[in-house]
Amino acid sequence: MGPPPDRGGRGRPRPIVLVVIDGFGIGRDPAADAIAAARMPIWRGLLERWPSGVLRASEEAVGLPTGQMGNSEVGHLNLGAGRPVLQDLPRIDAAIADGSFATRPALLRACERARETGRLHVVSLVGPGGVHANDRHLVAMVELAAVKAVPAVRIHALLDGRDTPPRSALEHLRQLEPRLASAHPDARIATVGGRYFAMDRDQRWDRVERGYDAIVHGAGERAVTASAAVEAAYTRGENDEFVRPTVIEGVDGIVRDRDPVVHGNFRADRARQLTHALADRVFVAFDRDGPGGRPAPRDLLVVTMTAYQAGLPVAVAFPPEEARSLAQTFSEAGWRQFHVAETEKYAHVTYFFNGGREAAWPAEDRRLVPSPAVATYDLQPEMSASGVTDALVEAIASDHYDFIVANYANPDMVGHTGVWDATIRAVETVDACLDRVLAAVEALEARDAAGPGALLAITADHGNADRMRDESGAPVTAHSLNEVPIVLHGRTVAGRGMRDGVLADVAPTLLELAGLPRWEGMTGLSLLEGERPADGPPARERAGGGRVLRSAAEPPGGSPA
Template structure:
């Protein structure tokens, strides 16, 4: 695939690699292992005699199937602590997309399944060990790490080894602030009403970070969150750029909260408008692969044609969210819906004489097959190609064009390592401003057009 600049003088393709994407597979797993090892070591050295770990398997930002290695490594670390007299065990688990890690309040039942396992110790699946749980649950041909059902580990007497109870100290360690906020609300809020918690344990709770600086949630945390300042959204608001942002629930934070440096709300409510299209709840993405792509595009089209905004930004999630299911046929349907949505937006830009920038933050749906080192598809024992459900490390395209693009605009040739970080300056330049000097440089240049 290639991006294309469409000016009056040139049209060519351009790729850039997401510098963040190179961190998407084994590096993430190794960093998580290193993190839990530090936490376990620190807790035991500071006098903890009873430790319980509630795990969530991934298969999304790391390869599907890595859960087995993950659990084996953790079990070995816990066994070493037991040799030192620390009662350390895995207490429960489940797949991240089915247990605990919902976001933007899209589906509270996901969080409830985690609550039932982690706090109440109640799930349909109970095992004597986490390793047996993961292996047995993955025996289902349709199973994957993302959607493993919740399970509880039982002791020798058949009771859950570690439900969260009054007096416990609880630390949630997770890189995804957006996916920890909902659990933090359930653990902290006295007047919580999103589902019946059955019991509300009185615990000492801290997050690895403060997951939401606006809500001050959680109120206690181990590491101060990074302050992300001077974002492009703030820069444009200060310079009077009227902005509209829209996506469906599962990606709404990506065009608002994340975009603004992990900040909720507006920089200038007189200049900005954010609109959320509710995502389907309780329905797998491969069952409704079109998602809300067209609805998002229609909102964007209306915003463009209204003349009330100078920038319209949207996220079309199909290739990511449906691609993660590993369902190729559904992903094709989802990508077609995304294409349909993009055309609606581009047609509107054409009508108003605007400029478009189309890109992605990582690969996903363009390659959905697990491959060996020689790039040949990996097959299971029955000869079936194994689906790839995690992000890919392929470069992603960027396309810039539209009737409003200056004649003579071309991609720069002196940025061989350009990536997502360069997009902010590019967009600011397209609005007619000079990007701040501390930004990564713009991707475009404008050469004089000869008569």
């Protein structure tokens, strides 16, 4: 089968391949940087020979508040949208600040139902991580319940330890409980449990069942206070993420028929499974009846802070605002696309990269490679990178697709474990996969030596493996605020200059190379030499300084990762 008509203009590269290495930032301290410690000859060779740059991936550069680290959802949304998209965290914060939070119909419905049943349940990740939830939103919900005369509020606290230090929950709970007491006279923590259980996203329903049983049926470990529950978990050797679901004695937090349950997490991927267990009328993943035979409660009103998934029988407080994306533009141009990742990051190269759209665009093929079924990914740092690479290489070699996007999850998912040696292995695994991808691209180019060839763009969505230790040497399991690298490989970019920028600049860069026009509302700018903002500061200032115009003839002084 020959190549399709040149839909983006004469001489465009085909295919354009975008590889996103998850959690792959630019470290500042070599002693804490697993990427710097890893053997990555392929990656470093690309940096030496091809145009590269540095991208901001956190805070205002991606639509997040100052000091807020980037994450996979935000990163892929920005990569696909070509503009910093206002994220759910600042969007909900703004609603609290202007008072419109208290007018959201879904939240008011929950309070109205709670006045009938006597209690409002709120499930939320707690702590300052800000990646999945924020305590400001939890407290605002409790305050709204007080204003609306809800008799009692029961909080089901999910502990972090992944986007926060591994044993920080005790202090977070001690700070949170007085805020809850000030917000409502009968707001109490009814259960606590690590996110490992109720926030699973990989169909490990046995974990979710344990979280569900504690929240709904009051079945699990027992403790006299939330703090005592965490202290007991630490004694058992459990970090925050892995605290067994625990019921607080003396707090009647059992979920009964018709009770309203608000899931306060704003990030969807790790909230879906528990929400299905709470909301679905027909549910087969596990037996929802309690361990002692207590029937599962019926006719619950489940409210989610944001839209977790199309078709969920819930009320949504903050419905999505879909963004135009690269995938839509390529589809409208008649391009054939291929999106591939393993389970952990599949939603990111589909739903998030596509601007919050669940359905594939016409001529968009997708491939999900199952993630390994292990307790934690330090036990198998290779994850399913080989399977992702198999699919990616096959798609490149097929000469069928115009655009391909792939994600390697390893540096992020293994970095979250805080295990240094395993994270190095994870990073080195990705480098070996890049060798295969590069070979596939070069083999395709060799078949058309006189043409423009393919384009390979490699970047990241946020940092993680680049900061594995803090100043004291203690493990860090959270994302970093560091910038991320980007490198371009292909005949059409050889010798060209690149400037530094933000994640939203990737989409217009690919559009320029594709010969396709920008869409209205796109604020990102091409990273290739020559384009500057029509209004506002020059690119150097907008990108936070650093190397502005760099080509393969002017390699950086050392690896940016």
